[in-house]
Amino acid sequence: MSTLADVAREAGVSKATASRAMMRPDMVAASTLERVRAAAERLGFQPNRAARALTTGRTGMLGLIVPTLANPFFSPLVLGAQRAAEETDNHLLIGVSEYDAARESALAGRLCEQADGLVMVAPVGSDASLRAQASHRPLVLVDRRVGRLPAVVLDTSAGTAALVQHLCAFGHREIAYVSGPAGSWADAERRTAATEQAEADGGRLHILGPLDPTFDAGVAAARQLPPSVTGVVAYNSYLALGLLHGLTAAGIHVPRDLSLAAADDLNALGATDPPVTALDVPVEEAGALAVARLLEVHAGTRRTVTTRLPTHVLPRGSTAPPPGTAARTPHGAGHGA
Incomplete structure (x- = not known):
């Protein structure tokens, strides 16, 4: 050598x-x-x-903490972060918090004994805990906002509101939102945005959950939908797949009997029968941008900024007018929103 x-x-x-x-x-x-x-x-x-x-004074190591690797949402994010680290001659150290605030805090401490800074994805710790961590090390949050701490936020709250608007434009007024894990900042943002959009369009939002964002939770949620609901928005693609399976098993046809949409598009939802209307979410870009922001913070060139990455509706065959409504296409349904 x-x-x-x-x-x-x-x-x-x-x-x-x-x-x-x-x-x-x-x-x-x-x-x-x-x-x-x-x-x-x-x-x-x-x-x-x-x-x-x-x-x-630099180790060339960067820390990345994600809540789970079971959710497909986080895989492209890790990939984007890894590529951005490699392009800047850095290595990525990855920890999984398992949605546990104490474990998350302990991981942050251990990683930053070796790393120049830390990216925390959808952290579950308190605002005070995250501020304390940021006071000791360069820190960038993903899908969480805490005051003026640097953050990269995927704008799925606006995207979820756009999915509700998409359903309302078809004529749906009783809409269910099948929500994600307890304590999720992003899910709270989505619930608020979806509720406000439904009310603005003269509809009503029914919230199921919190639920684990898994296939099995989606299957179970299909049995818990209020009878009046004609449209459903799922927190993620795993829940949407479970809902589609559960509804089909119960003899409920999508979209003839009930319309279904998902707040991400990370599980080949375009290949299901019917293909599921979903949000196009730039997850890999978020991972790469978070690493770039972390390096800027470490270099002292950037401190307090939140970057919001837009999402877009991908209309597909799983959304249609509610039963008994004359068929019509909502404005812009073929172009995303």
Whole structure:
């Protein structure tokens, strides 16, 4: 394995100069930096991260905490974060909180013993706990807002309201929202937005849950829908798939008897029968942007900003006018909202 001394000889510089080029590139001439980097690449040399941390104060490690890996929502987010880390010569350390505030806090402490900062996805800890963590380490939240802490928010609340509006435009007035896990900040935002939209359109929103965002919970929810409901919005695609299965098993046809939509599109909902109307949510982009924001915070170039990423309705065959209503297409149904 090549050493720093090998790189120095290959580049025709001293070992001290080669070290500065690797650890503090701003301290060497551009031509020298180019020679050293070219030599390192030819020799396959990788600088020791522990040594770099002593010199620069950066470990090149970034922490990422997600609540679960069972929900497909988080997989593309992790992928986006990992790619963004790799592109900036960083490594990603991942922890799973299992929706437990105490575990989440402990993970944050352990990860940041090794990492330059932390991205926390849909954290379940209190606002006070998250503020305390941010006071000790660079921190970026995803799908959670706490005061002026940096955050990347997928705007599924506006998207859920757009799904309700989509159903109301078809003529639905009794709509159910099958909600997500207890304590979810994002779910509370969606419930509020959906309720306000239903009322604005002269309808009524029935809320089921909180529920685990799983297939089995969706199957169970299909048996709990109020009889008056003609349209349903599910918290995520797993719940939507379970609902579709449960409704079909009960002899309820979608969309002839009941319309169904989902607040994300992460489980091939376009391939179901019928394909399910859903939100297009830029989850991978959120992961990449959160890492970029974290690096800005660590560098001191950004401190207090919330970025909202828009979502869009993907109208499909699972939404239609309620039973006994003349068929009509809502304005904009074919173009997203």
